[in-house]
Amino acid sequence: MTMTQQPNPQGQPQLALTGISKHFGSVVALDNVDFEVYPGEVVALVGDNGAGKSTLIKIIAGVYQPNAGMITFDGRAVHLSSPQAASALGIATVYQDLALCDNLDVVANLFLGRERASAPLAGPLRQLSEEAMERQAIDVLHSLSVNLPSVHRPVAELSGGQRQSIAVSRAVLWGSKVVLLDEPTAALGVEQTALVQQLIVRLRERGLGVVIISHNLADVFKVADRIIVLRLGRRVGTFQRRATTPEEVVAAITGGVSLAGEEVH
Ligand SMILES: Nc1ncnc2c1ncn2[C@@H]1O[C@H](COP(=O)(O)OP(=O)(O)OP(=O)(O)O)[C@@H](O)[C@H]1O
Numbered sequence: 001m002t003m004t005q006q007p008n009p010q011g012q013p014q015l016a017l018t019g020i021s022k023h024f025g026s027v028v029a030l031d032n033v034d035f036e037v038y039p040g041e042v043v044a045l046v047g048d049n050g051a052g053k054s055t056l057i058k059i060i061a062g063v064y065q066p067n068a069g070m071i072t073f074d075g076r077a078v079h080l081s082s083p084q085a086a087s088a089l090g091i092a093t094v095y096q097d098l099a100l101c102d103n104l105d106v107v108a109n110l111f112l113g114r115e116r117a118s119a120p121l122a123g124p125l126r127q128l129s130e131e132a133m134e135r136q137a138i139d140v141l142h143s144l145s146v147n148l149p150s151v152h153r154p155v156a157e158l159s160g161g162q163r164q165s166i167a168v169s170r171a172v173l174w175g176s177k178v179v180l181l182d183e184p185t186a187a188l189g190v191e192q193t194a195l196v197q198q199l200i201v202r203l204r205e206r207g208l209g210v211v212i213i214s215h216n217l218a219d220v221f222k223v224a225d226r227i228i229v230l231r232l233g234r235r236v237g238t239f240q241r242r243a244t245t246p247e248e249v250v251a252a253i254t255g256g257v258s259l260a261g262e263e264v265h
């Protein structure tokens with residue numbers, strides 16, 4: 001079943017970072033880090049506070065520029081010089097605060113901000129009528145099995161999980177190939193967390209590469225194919241989820257005895 005489907009290791013990564021370093025003054029946030037996500041793969045990025053996870057995500061999202069290293073997307077070298085450059089390539093970021101407009105309805109939020117996007121899709125889609133936008137919104141939500149009371153509700157009236165689902169659906173609607181989620185379930189209850197996890201599985205089934213940051217290892221073990229561990233700005237472990245245990249991953253996070261997963265992949 002697709003939950004346990006493994007990425008094809010012979011295939012080309014959708015996104016690959018090589019030798020990435022990032023300094024903030026004298027703080028070395030990332031030190032010579034490699035990172036890769038394959039199409040149809042869910043990678044969990046884990047590590048202690050300050051390990052460098054958000055810094056790495058922000059480099060992929062075009063928010064920060066690395067001091068060293070190179071990035072390829074679809075096998076081609078790219079320069080993620082701004083968030084717009086990253087999103088134009090098909091890299092979508094879903095931050096915890098989501099950037100939804102509370103007073104607008106679901107449809108408006110799904111199409112929000114695209115007028116300013118430099119993606120080629122923005123041109124023709126800008127002419128869409130309201131009915132066409134509504135139809136497209138309903139289609140994408142339906143295809144991802146996202147159930148909402150109505151697409152005309154202001155998103156302020158929706159639950160945390162539903163709001164998260166809208167942010168992720170927006171990424172799918174706009175043809176993203178990689179979706180980055182920084183702590184997607186941190187503020188959610190059990191049922192809402194399950195909704196978001198199901199949605200992540202659907203992104204994988206559609207062949208997207210998904211990167212999630214989570215402090216909750218139980219969640220990580222539910223959705224991730226691969227787990228990459230950062231410690232003090234370095235990549236110290238790589239684990240196939242089906243071939244490891246939470247204990248082994250915790251040991252890598254804390255620098256404990258077991259580093260058995262290191263160098264796997
Ligand atoms: N804008 C910044 N300016 C200065 N230092 C920063 C900046 N952003 C991050 N750092 C430092 O870089 C290191 C890595 O931070 P980062 O936020 O990437 O960690 P993290 O793994 O996301 O941690 P957390 O789990 O707490 O979110 C930390 O030492 C942090 O203090």
Ligand SMILES: [Mg+2]
Nearest residue numbers: 050053054055
């Ligand atoms: Mg962080």
